[in-house]
């Protein structure tokens with residue numbers, strides 16, 4: 001489960017700066033449309049870790065929200081496991097670009113949201129604890145988000161997403177705001193977790209190295225209006241190391257160039 005087909009998806013927004021009351025629209029607001037996504041066709045397979053790269057503002061989060069059913073597209077369709085997406089679904093869990101833990105709830109309560117439908121309280125408690133331990137937050141169950149570091153908040157969010165045992169997981173820049181070492185550790189953890197759970201994960205990132213080290217497949221999008229510039233299956237063995245794999249390093253340089261940077265950092 002977790003097969004995703006994106007067929008001809010296009011999306012635009014009204015440009016707020018040009019919005020004005022228009023006599024043509026009976027006094028309603030009218031404005032220019034900014035084309036964000038332009039005829040996107042993609043297919044992701046069961047259990048794949050897909051990483052989507054692209055310049056800031058090109059529409060990566062918009063595409064992810066459309067795939068997850070949080071937003072409608074203007075044209076085209078998204079089909080997951082044979083069902084057309086027409087809204088959010090408990091089987092498809094989203095982790096947002098900016099942290100979204102409920103500040104008035106503890107770690108345990110936040111993580112517990114994903115299993116609140118379970119009638120069996122004991123099973124509920126076991127599941128919550130299992131995932132808190134998976135992200136190494138045991139001992140912090142009763143802390144509130146403001147009492148956690150940025151990395152711990154991110155890990156709590158991942159636990160909240162994973163406890164649902166979703167068929168697909170959508171991660172929008174899950175490592176944003178983390179310090180370098182925590183970022184590296186989280187990258188390893190999410191990669192290991194993906195190998196363990198074997199579910200489809202679609203992750204948006206601006207970090208080329210994250211995409212190349214973690215992805216089974218990468219997608220590079222162009223600037224706005226955004227189209228797909230590159231789709232590449234990554235067959236490099238893991239753990240991946242740019243210094244030891246000249247072909248991986250060449251691909252890294254190619255993507256840097258594709259994104260308008262003339263040298264790899």
Ligand SMILES: Nc1ncnc2c1ncn2[C@@H]1O[C@H](COP(=O)(O)OP(=O)(O)OP(=O)(O)O)[C@@H](O)[C@H]1O
Nearest residue numbers: 013014036054055056057058059060061062063206
């Ligand atoms: N709800 C909205 N209303 C109007 N414009 C929007 C809305 N959401 C996104 N946009 C615009 O669509 C474009 C793409 O936004 P999006 O957040 O998808 O980009 P992104 O690739 O995720 O950027 P970043 O890498 O900075 O997170 C931007 O120009 C943004 O201003």
Ligand SMILES: [Mg+2]
Nearest residue numbers: 060061062097
């Ligand atoms: Mg974004």
